[in-house]
Amino acid sequence: MAVYQKLPTSEGKDVTTPQLTKLANVLRALLYTLGLISLAFILSVFLLGGLPAFETLRGSGFHLEKSFRRDPSDYVLGSGWDVHAAPTTRSYNWTISEIEAAPDGILRTLIVIDGQFPGPLVECNEGDTIVIDVYNGATNSTSLHWHGQSQNGTNWMDGTTGVTNCPIPPGKSFRYEFTVREQWGTYWYHAHFSTSRIDGLFGPFIIHSPKENIQSDTDRIVMVHDYYHDLSAALLPQYLAPDNENDEPVPDGALINGMGICSTCEPSSGKLATFGLDRDKTHRLRFINVGAFAEFDVEIDQHELSLVEVDGVEVEPYNLHRFRINVAQRYSVILHANHAADSYWLRARMIAHCFPEIPEDLEPEVLGIIRYSSSEEQPATKGWGEAMELECKDLNTSEVIPAVAMSAPEPDVLIYLRSNFEIGAYRLSRGFFNKTSWRPAEVPTLVEAVDGLAKANKSFSPEGILPAYDINRQMVYRVDGIKTVDLLIDNFDDGNHPFHLHGYKFWVLGQGRGYFDKSTYPSLNTTNPLRRDTVTIEAYGWVLIRFVADNPGMWAFHCHIAWHLEAGMLMQFLTRPDIVAGWKVPEDVKGFCDHPEDQRGGGIPDEDFYELAKRPVGGG
Ligand SMILES: *[C@@H]1O[C@H](CO)[C@@H](O)[C@H](O)[C@H]1NC(C)=O
Ligand SMILES: *[C@@H]1O[C@H](CO)[C@@H](O)[C@H](O)[C@H]1NC(C)=O
Ligand SMILES: *[C@@H]1O[C@H](CO)[C@@H](O)[C@H](O)[C@H]1NC(C)=O
Ligand SMILES: *[C@@H]1O[C@H](CO)[C@@H](O)[C@H](O)[C@H]1NC(C)=O
Ligand SMILES: *[C@@H]1O[C@H](CO)[C@@H](O)[C@H](O)[C@H]1NC(C)=O
Ligand SMILES: *[C@@H]1O[C@H](CO)[C@@H](O)[C@H](O)[C@H]1NC(C)=O
Ligand SMILES: *[C@@H]1O[C@H](CO)[C@@H](O)[C@H](O)[C@H]1NC(C)=O
Ligand SMILES: [Cu+2]
Numbered sequence: 001m002a003v004y005q006k007l008p009t010s011e012g013k014d015v016t017t018p019q020l021t022k023l024a025n026v027l028r029a030l031l032y033t034l035g036l037i038s039l040a041f042i043l044s045v046f047l048l049g050g051l052p053a054f055e056t057l058r059g060s061g062f063h064l065e066k067s068f069r070r071d072p073s074d075y076v077l078g079s080g081w082d083v084h085a086a087p088t089t090r091s092y093n094w095t096i097s098e099i100e101a102a103p104d105g106i107l108r109t110l111i112v113i114d115g116q117f118p119g120p121l122v123e124c125n126e127g128d129t130i131v132i133d134v135y136n137g138a139t140n141s142t143s144l145h146w147h148g149q150s151q152n153g154t155n156w157m158d159g160t161t162g163v164t165n166c167p168i169p170p171g172k173s174f175r176y177e178f179t180v181r182e183q184w185g186t187y188w189y190h191a192h193f194s195t196s197r198i199d200g201l202f203g204p205f206i207i208h209s210p211k212e213n214i215q216s217d218t219d220r221i222v223m224v225h226d227y228y229h230d231l232s233a234a235l236l237p238q239y240l241a242p243d244n245e246n247d248e249p250v251p252d253g254a255l256i257n258g259m260g261i262c263s264t265c266e267p268s269s270g271k272l273a274t275f276g277l278d279r280d281k282t283h284r285l286r287f288i289n290v291g292a293f294a295e296f297d298v299e300i301d302q303h304e305l306s307l308v309e310v311d312g313v314e315v316e317p318y319n320l321h322r323f324r325i326n327v328a329q330r331y332s333v334i335l336h337a338n339h340a341a342d343s344y345w346l347r348a349r350m351i352a353h354c355f356p357e358i359p360e361d362l363e364p365e366v367l368g369i370i371r372y373s374s375s376e377e378q379p380a381t382k383g384w385g386e387a388m389e390l391e392c393k394d395l396n397t398s399e400v401i402p403a404v405a406m407s408a409p410e411p412d413v414l415i416y417l418r419s420n421f422e423i424g425a426y427r428l429s430r431g432f433f434n435k436t437s438w439r440p441a442e443v444p445t446l447v448e449a450v451d452g453l454a455k456a457n458k459s460f461s462p463e464g465i466l467p468a469y470d471i472n473r474q475m476v477y478r479v480d481g482i483k484t485v486d487l488l489i490d491n492f493d494d495g496n497h498p499f500h501l502h503g504y505k506f507w508v509l510g511q512g513r514g515y516f517d518k519s520t521y522p523s524l525n526t527t528n529p530l531r532r533d534t535v536t537i538e539a540y541g542w543v544l545i546r547f548v549a550d551n552p553g554m555w556a557f558h559c560h561i562a563w564h565l566e567a568g569m570l571m572q573f574l575t576r577p578d579i580v581a582g583w584k585v586p587e588d589v590k591g592f593c594d595h596p597e598d599q600r601g602g603g604i605p606d607e608d609f610y611e612l613a614k615r616p617v618g619g620g
Contacts, residue, residue, distance in 0.1 A: 068101040070116045072273070075204065075257055077123065077219040083208045087127035092120070096201070097137040104253060104260045105268030106229050110200035111138055111191075118223060118258040118290070119189070119203025126184045126209035132176040134168060140233070140601025141167035144176060145192035146205060147328060148312055148533045150503055154178040155446060155553025155580075156589045158502055161193045161602075162440025163556045163572060165589060169598035174588065183505075184209035185312035186286040186330040188223075194602040195232035195562040198225075198292040206286070207312075213403060214308050216284035216334055218277065224298065224325065224348040224366070225291035226251035227260070232292070232562065237604055239563050242427040242613040246495060248293055248563045250355045254366035256348060263363035273368040275346070277337045284308070286332045287325055292562040294350035295326040295392050295496070295536075300370055301344040301381035305333040307400065311532035313505065314403040321384045323395045324351070326498040328534040328560040331395075337372050343379040344370040354392035354496060392496035394511065394536040401528060408507040408526040408546050412483040419537065419559075419569065420492040426613035428606055430568045431559065436475035437568030438558075440603060443593055445469065445476055446554035446585065449574055453581035466574065475571040479549040482576070487557075488516060488544045491537045497559040497569065499543065500534040504555065506547040508535050516542040534560060552576035552583075566603055 094113045101110050101117060113119045124130060136142050143166075145159035157178045158164040168174045184207040191201035204221045228235060228251055235249040253262055261270035277283045286309070289296060299305075299322040307318040309332035317334070325331055346368035352358045369379060420432045430437040441448075452460035452468055459468035466476045479485060486509070491497065507529045510516065524544075537543045558570035574580065592598070 068099055068110070068112070068115060068117055069103070069271075070118060070120075070258060072257065074121055075221040077206065077221075079218070081123070081208060083125060083210050085125060087125065087129070089129045089131055090122075090124045092122065092130075092132040094120070094132060095135045095137050096142055098139060102269050103255060103258050104227065104262040105265035105270040106262050108229055109231055111142075111196055112200045113203065117200050119201065121203060121221065122189065122205040124180055124207055126180055126182070126207055126211070129177065129179045133173060134176065135173045136168045136170050139170060140196065141169050141193055141599045142191055142196060142201065143167040143193040144189055144201070146176070146178070146187070146189045147500070148183070148187040148505075149178065149180065149205075150183060150551055151178055151553070152181060152503075152551050155503070155555075156585050158553070158555075159192050160502065160556050162442075162444055163554055164444055164446045166444060166592035166596075167193045167599060167602070169592060169595070170600055172592070172598070174592075180207055183207060183312055184212050185309050185314065186221075186288060186332055187312055188288050188290060188330070190290065195236055195292070195566055196601070198228065198232050198562050202290045204286070204288060211404075212314060214284060214314060214332065214334075215282070217281035219284040219286070220275065221257070221286050221288065222273075222275070222346075222368070223257050223288045223290045224296050225255055225289065226294035226350055227253050227255045228292070233601060236563075236566060240428070240567065240604055240609065242609055245423060245429040246421060246493075247356045248495075248561070250357060250359060250362070251292070251294055251350065253363060254291075254294065254296070254348060254350055256346070256366055256368040259368075260366045264361055273346075274371060275368065276371050276374070277335065279337050279372040281337055283335045283337060284332055285335060286330065288330045289325045289327050291327050293327065293355075294352075295324055295354065295498075297322055297324050297349045297351060297388060298347065299384055300335060300346050301379065301383055302339050303335050303344065303370075305335055308332050308334055310397065310400060310530060311505070311534060313531045315530070316401045316403055318400050321386060324389075324393075326392070326394065326496070326534070326536045328498055328500050329532070335370075341379070341381060342371060342373045342375045343377060344381045345379045345383070346370055347383055349388075351390065351392050353390040391538060392536070393538045393541070397508070397530045400530055402531055405528040406531065407528055408509065409484045409548065411486040411546060413479070414486040414488060415477065417487065417489045417571070418492055419489055419497060421495075421567070426606065426610050428609060428613070431564050432568060433475055433571040436471055436473065436571060438475075438570035439473045439568065439605075441474060442596055444554070445474055445572060447590060447593060449476070449554055449577070450580060450583050450585055453577055460577075476554070476574055477571065478574045478577055480577065482548065482550045484546060485549050485573075486544065486546050488542065489537055490515060490542050491540060494539045495564075496536050496538050496541075497561065497564060498534050498536050499557065500560045501545075501547065501557045502555040503551045503553060503575075504547045505531045505533050506535070506545040507531050509544045509546055511535065511537065511541065511543040513538055513541045516544055549573065549575040552579035554580075
């Protein structure tokens, strides 16, 4: 456990390859210099006054290295894309590093891919093979997870620290390689190592397919997310400290595609995300909540939106004025640009009611601008004005119907779990599924399972919760054969949880407040219910999902709130163990596990808080 928490005793001391150390130091020095230059820039901008952004300086002939800001056109999908192209390999080569940048006007450290924020677009056709070389040039370890990819046959490319992978240590590279099969639509990727994804390690992942039947003149990505001015590594110890119950770090604001203006900064180098959508055309907007904690309500002034996709599942067009999107969920909507004015506000409002407290200076709403023309004028439009719901729950999808009908088969097994937060020893509040509060295992549970199954070790053989693992930390539920699994969860916590299952899509058979009425179980409507990969359980609510356990591997099921995951809200399914038993996990995947001393950063072991907990309550 302790390996991820050790700080380097001296810079680069443990990096084994001297060339890499040198390179890392040079890079670090370079980044540092760049950071200083940016700082000098910001100061001069403030002193000169009236020059709102680097971009202005750049535009006036001032030479500046490539901005940290991703060019908005990177998130506009090209109209020339060949969806019928023969399956091919799409290669990417990424370097992860830390930069100092001020997306909303406040300078902070971001962890980014190729120097830019947010991450690059991955775009492919169904059937393509994706190869992504990742060099970790950052201070701490990292691991990338491809949210919603079934990774059928490549479980060890799932990138889930402690479950399928050991993270990539600083100074090391890793090649992710997998083929995209039987799925298309809007996905994303993000770091799956402690909370580091929320420091900038995320981006969109779009899969095209001739089987998709969504028509629009243009197509683009709109990522909404809450945003903190501090590194997550600085916030995490405060959150996990003793005497801290249900006190998640409250975001400082929110961004759209990495853009926004800090509400307390004047003047600010921040910018609002702007979308040029031609008049009289139809536009597909692929919304992704890439945030840490906050659910959003999203609307576009005066425009009715037509919902056409949910988490990579095409749905019959469903019209709405506003939708709510929880962490890790995706919704594609079609907007018809057929109104009178030239520009409109896009409003994404965090449901701050679900925060432990609402700071006075919090601006829960981040704005974007929809423009029909090139006019620079600010929109003068008003929102729909319907009353806001305060509970954190999913968009009511009871009338949202998948376009490719798939009825849910009869279940073979019903697994019941309680999700909860409990205060345990040393007054530490932690997240639980039943009696298990997850901590990332030093050797991934997959690697142990492959080994144990191959040796026919009995502690890996019974169906159900495997005795092979320490139940306090790892709940691994083994499902034999190809079973249809029902998972019913009761939430005994006063917070909501967007639960995500790796490797699968599931049917959402029901969700609500209070308890599931078991008398309705035999008469559930199993005719083409909504399928998705992330579902919200309300505070003191329940959810019932169903999936066909036919994808071999070790699959995490967890709350996607970054803080709750670190507090332990994760359990795992081992499915198709008959196939897993014959696997050999590739050496480059296992290699990082052999050198725990190379790992840096990450979660904090409970023991680190024991001293703190011994002090009297309220004694600081
Ligand atoms: C990726 O980029 C690095 C640095 O530019 C380069 O050294 C490396 O050869 C590239 N790898 C591939 C597979 O192209
Ligand atoms: C969801 O919408 C349906 C149909 O409009 C309605 O009958 C149902 O009560 C709604 N559910 C909730 C929880 O609001
Ligand atoms: C979780 O705990 C509940 C209540 O104690 C129990 O009924 C259920 O079977 C447990 N789930 C599993 C998977 O063991
Ligand atoms: C079987 O696996 C368990 C859990 O990993 C381990 O403690 C035990 O030593 C193993 N038994 C054998 C015979 O290898
Ligand atoms: C079951 O759900 C389907 C798909 O949403 C719907 O068409 C059908 O009317 C529902 N049946 C009942 C009995 O509610
Ligand atoms: C995984 O692949 C197997 C074999 O092709 C197939 O039967 C199964 O449906 C797939 N499962 C998923 C979740 O993609
Ligand atoms: C790296 O990890 C250490 C230890 O958890 C932490 O103090 C530091 O802030 C982390 N750095 C970044 C950039 O997250
Ligand atoms: Cu949660």
